Amino acid sequence: MVVRHRLWLSCLVVSAALLAAGCTAEKAPTKDLATDIDEVAATLIEQPLLHSTSIGVVYRGQAFIRHRGDMEAGKPGPPTDATLYEIGSLSKTLAGTLMANAVLEHKVGLDDDVRMYLQGDYPNLQYKGEPLRVRNLLSHTSGLPNMLPARANTVLADFTDHRTPGQLNAVYARYGQADFLRDLHTVEIAGMPGKEYAYSSAGTELVAHILEVVYKRDYETLLRNVLDDSAGMTGVRIRLDGAEAARLAVGYHSDNPMPTTPMPQLPWGASGNVKATVPEMVKYLKFQLAAGPVVAESHRALVKFDPEFSVGYFWNIVSGDALKGVYYAHHGGVPRSQCYIYIVPKYDLGIFVITNQSGDDTAHAMEAAIDTLVERIAAREKAAGSA
Structure with missing residues (x-):
C-alpha cells in the first residue's frame, strides 16, 4: 500500500529470444517447475536485506508452494503454510472482487454518485458539478488523497x-x-x-463503506463470506485473535535490523490490512484463473490510460507485453512486508510472491523473480509447441 505505483512496462526487461516465444501448448511439461521455483526463491533471498520468501504458483491447474530462508536473521525458522502474511494493497483487489459482485447483483452502479451512500452533505465530493462516482474510486481517478487523515501522507x-x-x-x-x-x-x-490517475487508499476505504451500506454487514464479515463462497478461502482475516496473531509473520522495515510492528488498523482495512497464508492466496490464484463472472467483471478495464495500461476494479491491466500477453497485477506493501500477484491468462498462470522485508529495492527484486519464472515457463511452452 505504501509503495508508490509505477507503470510496470518501464521496468520489465526480457531477452530478445524470449520475446519471440508466442507459441503456447495445451499441455506443457511441469516436472521441472518446482525446481525452477526453488531456484528463484533461493536467488531472491540472496538479495541484500531479504530474510525469507514464500512463493505460490498455479500453472495450468497445478499448484506449487515454496518457502525459503529464515523469518528472523540468525534464527532458524522458515515460513510455513501456516504463516499469516500481511498482503498490504493486494487487499484492494479483494475489495474490487466484492464490488464486482455487488455490481453484478445490481446492488451498486458504477456510475453512482458516491454521496448516495454517505449520510450528511458532502458538497466537496464533486468538481464543477461532476460528482465522484463509484468507478472513479475503483480506478484511482477520484482525486481523493492517498490516505486519510492527511498527516499519514506526510509520514x-x-x-x-x-x-x-x-x-x-x-x-x-x-x-x-x-x-x-x-x-x-x-x-x-x-x-x-475519471481523468487523472492518483493512487488512493482512501478511495478503497470508501468502497468498503459503500459495501457495508448496501449489504448491511461489516466489511470483514462480508469479505470472509464472499471469499468462502466463491473461492473456498476460509482463512482470510483483517483483525486477528490471539492465536492467529501468534502466526503473523515477523518483518523488517527498510534497512533496520530490528523487526518492526504490523501495519496499524485502518478504518475498514480494505486498502491494506488483509492477512492470509500462502495456501489461501493459492486459492485466490485459482479463483482468478477460473475467470468466472465476478472475476471477469473485476478484470474489465474501467479507465484506459494508454494503449498498454488500464485499471479495472483496482487491478492494474498491462497490455502489449510480447512475453506475458495481457496480464493483471498488483503490488502490496506495508512497513514490514511486500508482495506481488500476477495473473497471466496466456499461460493459465498465477504467481504470488511475498517477502517479510519492505524497502526501496524489494519490489524490484520480486519483479525480477516473477520475470524469471515467466521466462522459464514461456521457454518450456515454446519447446513443447515445437516438439
Whole structure:
C-alpha cells in the first residue's frame, strides 16, 4: 500500500529470444517447475536485506508452494503454510472482487454518485458539478488523497525513515470510521474525476463503506463470506485473535535490523490490512484463473490510460507485453512486508510472491523473480509447441 505505483512496462526487461516465444501448448511439461521455483526463491533471498520468501504458483491447474530462508536473521525458522502474511494493497483487489459482485447483483452502479451512500452533505465530493462516482474510486481517478487523515501522507513521504512505522502507528492509534468520514468533508477535488490517475487508499476505504451500506454487514464479515463462497478461502482475516496473531509473520522495515510492528488498523482495512497464508492466496490464484463472472467483471478495464495500461476494479491491466500477453497485477506493501500477484491468462498462470522485508529495492527484486519464472515457463511452452 505504501509503495508508490509505477507503470510496470518501464521496468520489465526480457531477452530478445524470449520475446519471440508466442507459441503456447495445451499441455506443457511441469516436472521441472518446482525446481525452477526453488531456484528463484533461493536467488531472491540472496538479495541484500531479504530474510525469507514464500512463493505460490498455479500453472495450468497445478499448484506449487515454496518457502525459503529464515523469518528472523540468525534464527532458524522458515515460513510455513501456516504463516499469516500481511498482503498490504493486494487487499484492494479483494475489495474490487466484492464490488464486482455487488455490481453484478445490481446492488451498486458504477456510475453512482458516491454521496448516495454517505449520510450528511458532502458538497466537496464533486468538481464543477461532476460528482465522484463509484468507478472513479475503483480506478484511482477520484482525486481523493492517498490516505486519510492527511498527516499519514506526510509520514509516508519518507517511507524508509526508521521512524515511519512508529509515526504511522501513532496516526492511526485512535482513528476510526467516524474520523474518516469527518475528514472526508475536508477533501478538495482539484480536477475532473475519471481523468487523472492518483493512487488512493482512501478511495478503497470508501468502497468498503459503500459495501457495508448496501449489504448491511461489516466489511470483514462480508469479505470472509464472499471469499468462502466463491473461492473456498476460509482463512482470510483483517483483525486477528490471539492465536492467529501468534502466526503473523515477523518483518523488517527498510534497512533496520530490528523487526518492526504490523501495519496499524485502518478504518475498514480494505486498502491494506488483509492477512492470509500462502495456501489461501493459492486459492485466490485459482479463483482468478477460473475467470468466472465476478472475476471477469473485476478484470474489465474501467479507465484506459494508454494503449498498454488500464485499471479495472483496482487491478492494474498491462497490455502489449510480447512475453506475458495481457496480464493483471498488483503490488502490496506495508512497513514490514511486500508482495506481488500476477495473473497471466496466456499461460493459465498465477504467481504470488511475498517477502517479510519492505524497502526501496524489494519490489524490484520480486519483479525480477516473477520475470524469471515467466521466462522459464514461456521457454518450456515454446519447446513443447515445437516438439
